[in-house]
Amino acid sequence: MTDCQVTDCEDVILSMRLIVDQLNDVINRLENEAIKGMLQKTLDAERIFLMGAGRSGLVAKAFAMRLMHLGFTVYVVGETTTPAVQEKDVVIAISGSGETRSIANLGKIVKDIGSTLITVTSKKESTLGRISDIAMVLPSKTKDDLDAGGYLERNMRGDYKNLPPLGTAFEITSLVFLDSVIAQLITLTGASEAELKSRHTNIE
Amino acid sequence: MTDCQVTDCEDVILSMRLIVDQLNDVINRLENEAIKGMLQKTLDAERIFLMGAGRSGLVAKAFAMRLMHLGFTVYVVGETTTPAVQEKDVVIAISGSGETRSIANLGKIVKDIGSTLITVTSKKESTLGRISDIAMVLPSKTKDDLDAGGYLERNMRGDYKNLPPLGTAFEITSLVFLDSVIAQLITLTGASEAELKSRHTNIE
Amino acid sequence: MTDCQVTDCEDVILSMRLIVDQLNDVINRLENEAIKGMLQKTLDAERIFLMGAGRSGLVAKAFAMRLMHLGFTVYVVGETTTPAVQEKDVVIAISGSGETRSIANLGKIVKDIGSTLITVTSKKESTLGRISDIAMVLPSKTKDDLDAGGYLERNMRGDYKNLPPLGTAFEITSLVFLDSVIAQLITLTGASEAELKSRHTNIE
Amino acid sequence: MTDCQVTDCEDVILSMRLIVDQLNDVINRLENEAIKGMLQKTLDAERIFLMGAGRSGLVAKAFAMRLMHLGFTVYVVGETTTPAVQEKDVVIAISGSGETRSIANLGKIVKDIGSTLITVTSKKESTLGRISDIAMVLPSKTKDDLDAGGYLERNMRGDYKNLPPLGTAFEITSLVFLDSVIAQLITLTGASEAELKSRHTNIE
Numbered sequence: 070m071t072d073c074q075v076t077d078c079e080d081v082i083l084s085m086r087l088i089v090d091q092l093n094d095v096i097n098r099l100e101n102e103a104i105k106g107m108l109q110k111t112l113d114a115e116r117i118f119l120m121g122a123g124r125s126g127l128v129a130k131a132f133a134m135r136l137m138h139l140g141f142t143v144y145v146v147g148e149t150t151t152p153a154v155q156e157k158d159v160v161i162a163i164s165g166s167g168e169t170r171s172i173a174n175l176g177k178i179v180k181d182i183g184s185t186l187i188t189v190t191s192k193k194e195s196t197l198g199r200i201s202d203i204a205m206v207l208p209s210k211t212k213d214d215l216d217a218g219g220y221l222e223r224n225m226r227g228d229y230k231n232l233p234p235l236g237t238a239f240e241i242t243s244l245v246f247l248d249s250v251i252a253q254l255i256t257l258t259g260a261s262e263a264e265l266k267s268r269h270t271n272i273e
Numbered sequence: 274m275t276d277c278q279v280t281d282c283e284d285v286i287l288s289m290r291l292i293v294d295q296l297n298d299v300i301n302r303l304e305n306e307a308i309k310g311m312l313q314k315t316l317d318a319e320r321i322f323l324m325g326a327g328r329s330g331l332v333a334k335a336f337a338m339r340l341m342h343l344g345f346t347v348y349v350v351g352e353t354t355t356p357a358v359q360e361k362d363v364v365i366a367i368s369g370s371g372e373t374r375s376i377a378n379l380g381k382i383v384k385d386i387g388s389t390l391i392t393v394t395s396k397k398e399s400t401l402g403r404i405s406d407i408a409m410v411l412p413s414k415t416k417d418d419l420d421a422g423g424y425l426e427r428n429m430r431g432d433y434k435n436l437p438p439l440g441t442a443f444e445i446t447s448l449v450f451l452d453s454v455i456a457q458l459i460t461l462t463g464a465s466e467a468e469l470k471s472r473h474t475n476i477e
Numbered sequence: 478m479t480d481c482q483v484t485d486c487e488d489v490i491l492s493m494r495l496i497v498d499q500l501n502d503v504i505n506r507l508e509n510e511a512i513k514g515m516l517q518k519t520l521d522a523e524r525i526f527l528m529g530a531g532r533s534g535l536v537a538k539a540f541a542m543r544l545m546h547l548g549f550t551v552y553v554v555g556e557t558t559t560p561a562v563q564e565k566d567v568v569i570a571i572s573g574s575g576e577t578r579s580i581a582n583l584g585k586i587v588k589d590i591g592s593t594l595i596t597v598t599s600k601k602e603s604t605l606g607r608i609s610d611i612a613m614v615l616p617s618k619t620k621d622d623l624d625a626g627g628y629l630e631r632n633m634r635g636d637y638k639n640l641p642p643l644g645t646a647f648e649i650t651s652l653v654f655l656d657s658v659i660a661q662l663i664t665l666t667g668a669s670e671a672e673l674k675s676r677h678t679n680i681e
Numbered sequence: 682m683t684d685c686q687v688t689d690c691e692d693v694i695l696s697m698r699l700i701v702d703q704l705n706d707v708i709n710r711l712e713n714e715a716i717k718g719m720l721q722k723t724l725d726a727e728r729i730f731l732m733g734a735g736r737s738g739l740v741a742k743a744f745a746m747r748l749m750h751l752g753f754t755v756y757v758v759g760e761t762t763t764p765a766v767q768e769k770d771v772v773i774a775i776s777g778s779g780e781t782r783s784i785a786n787l788g789k790i791v792k793d794i795g796s797t798l799i800t801v802t803s804k805k806e807s808t809l810g811r812i813s814d815i816a817m818v819l820p821s822k823t824k825d826d827l828d829a830g831g832y833l834e835r836n837m838r839g840d841y842k843n844l845p846p847l848g849t850a851f852e853i854t855s856l857v858f859l860d861s862v863i864a865q866l867i868t869l870t871g872a873s874e875a876e877l878k879s880r881h882t883n884i885e
Contacts, residue, residue, distance in 0.1 A: 073316060073461050078308040080460050084453035085300050089293055096289050104282040112277060124338060127331040130761045131444070134328060137762040146633070149742045149757045150749040154633045171579070178633055226561060226586065237452040240335070244448060248441040249288035256284050257277050334557045341558040349557045353538045354545040357838060375783070382838065429758070429766045429790055481724060481869050486716040488868050492861035493708050497701055504697050512690040520685060532746060535739040539852070542736060645860040648743070652856060656849040657696035664692050665685050 091209065091238050092245060098208045099246075106203045107187055108253060111141075114159035114185070120146035121163035122172055124240045129163045132247040139254055146175065156183040164188060165209070165239035167195025176200055189247070191239050207242045295413065295442050296449060302412045303450075310407045311391055312457060315345075318363035318389070324350035325367035326376055328444045333367045336451040343458055350379065360387040368392060369413070369443035371399025380404055393451070395443050411446045499617065499646050500653060506616045507654075514611045515595055516661060519549075522567035522593070528554035529571035530580055532648045537571045540655040547662055554583065564591040572596060573617070573647035575603025584608055597655070599647050615650045703821065703850050704857060710820045711858075718815045719799055720865060723753075726771035726797070732758035733775035734784055736852045741775045744859040751866055758787065768795040776800060777821070777851035779807025788812055801859070803851050819854045 111117060117136060121129035129145065136143040144151040146160075154160060160179045164172050167190040176197050179186045188201040191209040198204040315321065321340060325333035333349065340347040348355040350364075358364060364383045368376050371394040380401050383390045392405040395413040402408040519525065525544060529537035537553065544551040552559040554568075562568060568587045572580050575598040584605050587594045596609040599617040606612040723729060729748060733741035741757060748755040756763040758772075766772060772791045776784050779802040788809050791798045800813040803821040810816040 075309045075312040075316065075461065078305055078312060078457060080457035081308055081312075081450070081453045082300060082303070084456035085296070085449055088449050088453065089296050089300070092289070092293050092296070096286060096293070099286070101282055104285055105279045108279040108282060108285075112279065124335050127335050131328050131331050133762050135441075137764060143762050145761045148760050148762075150745050150755050150760075152749060175633065182634065226590065237339075237455075241445070241449055241452065245289055245292050245445055246285070248445065249285045249292070251441075252288035253282060253284035257279065337558050341560060347558050352556050352558075353553045354541050354551050354556075356545060386838070429787065430794065483717045483720045483724065483869065486713055486720060486865060488865035489716055489720075489858070489861045490708060490711070492864035493704070493857055496857050496861065497704050497708070500697070500701050500704075504694060504701070507694070509690055512693055513687045516690060516693075517687040520687065532743050535743050539736050539739050543849075645747075645863075649853070649857055649860065653697055653700050653853055654693070656853065657693045657700065659849075660696035661690060661692035665687065 088238070088241055092242060095207050095209070095242050095246075100206065103203055103205050104250075107205050108250065108257065110159050110185055110187060110203065111136075111161075111250075111254065112257060114157075115142065116155075116158045117141055117143045118146055118151070118154055118158060118160040119143065119163070120160065120172055120175060122169045124237075125163040125165060125169070125172075125243070128240055128244050128247065129161070131244060132161075132163075132251075135248070135251045136254075139251065139258065154179060154182055154184050159185045159187065162186065162188045162190075162197055162201075163243055164195075164197050165191050165243075167192040167197040167204075169197075173197050189243050191242075205246075207239065207246055209238045209242065292442070292445055296446060299411055299413070299446050299450075304410065307407055307409050308454075311409050312454065312461065314363050314389055314391060314407065315340075315365075315454075315458065316461060318361075319346065320359075320362045321345055321347045322350055322355070322358055322362060322364040323347065323367070324364065324376055324379060326373045329367040329369060329373070329376075329447070332444055332448050332451065333365070335448060336365075336367075336455070339452065339455045340458075343455065343462065358383060358386055358388050363389045363391065366390065366392045366394075366401055366405075367447055368399075368401050369395050369447075371396040371401040371408075373401075377401050393447050395446075409450075411443065411450055413442045413446060496646070496649055500650060503615050503617070503650050503654075508614065511611055511613050512658075515613050516658065516665065518567050518593055518595060518611065519544075519569075519658075519662065520665060522565075523550065524563075524566045525549055525551045526554055526559070526562055526566060526568040527551065527571070528568065528580055528583060530577050532645075533571040533573060533577070533580075533651070536648055536652050536655065537569070539652060540569075540571075540659075543656065543659045544662075547659065547666060562587060562590055562592050567593045567595065570594065570596045570598075570605055570609075571651055572603075572605050573599050573651075575600040575605040575612075577605075581605050597651050599650075613654075615647065615654055617646045617650060700850070700853055704854060707819055707821070707854050707858075712818065715815055715817050716862075719817050720862065720869065722771050722797055722799060722815065723748075723773075723862075723866065724869060726769075727754065728767075728770045729753055729755045730758055730763070730766055730770060730772040731755065731775070732772065732784055732787060734781050736849075737775040737777060737781070737784075737855070740852055740856050740859065741773070743856060744773075744775075744863070747860070747863045748866075751863065751870065766791060766794055766796050771797045771799065774798065774800045774802075774809055774813075775855055776807075776809050777803050777855075779804040779809040779816075781809075785809050801855050803854075817858075819851065819858055821850045821854060 119129040119133040133143050133145050162172050162176055167188060173196045176186055176188065177200065180200050186201045187203045187205060188197040189205045189207065190198050191207055192198055193204045193206050323333040323337040324330070337347050337349050366376050366380055371392060377400045380390055380392065381404065384404050390405045391407045391409060392401040393409045393411065394402050395411055396402055397408045397410050527537040527541040528534070541551050541553050570580050570584055575596060581604045584594055584596065585608065588608050594609045595611045595613060596605040597613045597615065598606050599615055600606055601612045601614050731741040731745040732738070745755050745757050774784050774788055779800060785808045788798055788800070789812065792812050798813045799815045799817060800809040801817045801819065802810050803819055804810055805816045805818050
């Protein structure tokens with residue numbers, strides 16, 4: 070791409086340290102009531118739907134995969150055989166800005182249907198944050214408008230305002246948070262590695 | 274799923290702190306020569322291909338998306354219009370164990386073709402680690418066999434040995450590392466947010 | 478799912494015959510000028526983007542894969558490394574009703590950018606048909622509103638009005654048509670199977 | 682791509698007619714016993730899994746989507762939340778040659794698990810055809826080796842031997858056949874459009 074010679078890799082290390090700092094900052098500012106509410110609604114759900122655009126969509130899939138491993142009935146919005154959302158379902162949206170257009174539009178439909186909506190976001194006061202039953206806030210320094218507009222639209226227009234390192238904070242934070250939610254769900258459901266293995270022994 | 278009542282969320286916080294510890298541990302044990310080699314080969318590549326299975330595949334996609342934003346010609350193996358790999362291409366594999374069957378098989382084909390293979394892994398002494406031009410090691414406590422076997426095969430068999438919290442370490446570590454590689458590439462290519470925006474002004 | 482016993486398979490054969498009738502009907506009603514325009518714009522394009530929702534999205538991917546095999550630079554909107562659309566690009570939308578909300582919205586953005594928009598549809602007088610540079614009409618008995626509304630929205634609401642056999646006509650017709658466009662492009666670009674193979678000999 | 686001028690579109694029309702001829706030929710050569718067996722096993726299945734590579738994978742998804750609309754519990758192998766296959770599940774593979782490596786390998790695992798395997802293929806005497814409980818043959822002129830080898834492998838190597846028009850026959854034939862299976866399943870399950878709509882009325 071360029072003719073430049075790589076003489077050091079200080080920025081890699083520096084950036085990793087900044088991300089760790091950001092994570093430590095978030096850990097100290099999490100609202101326990103929101104976490105407990107999210108855990109309770111996840112445990113009580115008959116079916117769970119995950120949705121997100123772009124890199125947040127990849128985080129949504131990573132979380133959905135783990136929930137499936139734990140035995141939950143879980144779907145990713147937009148995949149081939151994802152069924153219609155019903156009133157008693159729980160839908161979890163991942164959106165840093167809380168404004169990603171396609172996800173915000175689907176969030177409104179979720180509330181029309183009467184389902185429970187949980188949004189993992191860095192902005193409580195956002196379109197998605199305001200209409201959600203639980204706004205699970207992962208605070209960050211992300212500017213308000215970073216993730217606004219439709220994801221595919223911005224991609225089409227080449228509008229990559231939320232480039233790293235700024236834009237990556239939310240996706241990493243949400244992946245770390247959601248994998249930690251999985252750790253708690255393992256405790257709550259009493260699933261041990263041994264039990265999980267035994268559940269599947271008949272088909273190995 | 275169960276009738277249990279959520280009374281606290283200590284495991285969420287504890288798990289997040291453990292992940293931060295793991296990240297700090299990895300930062301201190303990275304090999305600078307491997308990082309610099311990976312940066313140089315990425316910059317020199319005409320085309321870059323990413324591949325990974327399951328959650329490592331999601332990390333591969335998250336990295337590919339950022340490389341595209343930076344102006345690299347980049348493809349994800351398995352997507353609709355990904356072309357044939359050629360000798361002068363660089364292929365980056367993401368595999369915690371370095372043994373994921375489908376990815377290891379494709380890695381061998383990449384070396385048959387004569388292309389450059391970089392593997393991001395926690396195991397230098399693994400099938401993929403041994404055949405790679407660069408084994409970019411992100412050390413972890415992951416057991417050797419955690420990720421062995423074909424991904425789709427293990428999924429079919431219900432073999433979820435690498436459940437969180439253990440199994441998540443590699444995926445989070447690799448996402449943090451690769452986003453930090455992006456930060457360095459921004460410096461090296463001289464791409465500022467302003468420049469990146471100006472490059473696209475004509476189509477907004 | 479039910480306890481019923483299968484005693485015959487007459488509907489399978491009958492349905493296949495109806496689909497063949499529908500195909501014959503479409504072949505006789507195609508507008509040659511639109512086909513030639515679509516072929517010319519495809520050949521002249523520097524880059525081609527495909528888009529579609531649901532099963533039409535699968536047809537879009539099947540066409541994109543073949544264009545890639547022929548040597549075209551081609552992307553599917555929504556995949557990981559699909560770049561921003563630019564003025565000189567050609568975007569091909571697949572939408573039976575020409576009203577699928579997400580695709581119609583993206584079509585408007587494509588025209589804002591100034592790119593060429595081709596829509597393969599059964600309805601010339603539709604949102605997408607009206608704004609397209611070429612509306613490639615595959616006539617069918619599909620009711621006007623069959624595919625209206627956002628695809629993910631209708632999926633969420635469980636709104637499956639366009640169930641087979643009616644709804645399938647367009648998807649099959651468009652796959653048959655687009656594979657036949659590929660046959661013509663092979664003739665026009667002079668690509669023989671031998672040439673296509675020789676182009677890749679160095680990497681086998 | 683080239684400077685050629687498009688003066689006619691005869692090959693498009695000709696190719697469409699050839700595809701219709703091929704479809705008529707297949708309709709007359711279908712084995713009713715295999716169709717009835719496939720219908721019965723599909724109706725009796727608790728859960729259905731679809732798999733296929735490349736364009737056959739797109740056909741698999743198109744069929745899976747319709748089965749979901751009809752109320753079946755259905756998954757696509759390789760998607761985010763697809764669970765482990767169990768003994769009483771039915772797995773449907775789509776493979777023109779019956780030799781696509783990744784799908785053939787998964788087919789063997791399906792039989793190891795003890796599940797029911799149905800393969801939609803043009804070759805009864807193929808790896809997948811031989812191990813399947815039902816080999817649903819859609820006869821074609823496709824050469825034996827057209828689809829052999831791993832799909833991702835061939836893609837990587839740039840091995841596009843099964844280019845259109847030859848290679849497309851199976852994908853179109855299987856889509857037409859499977860949509861016609863859906864038509865029969867609608868009859869067998871007694872699902873009317875009205876009933877399907879009423880089932881979802883509460884969430885519109």
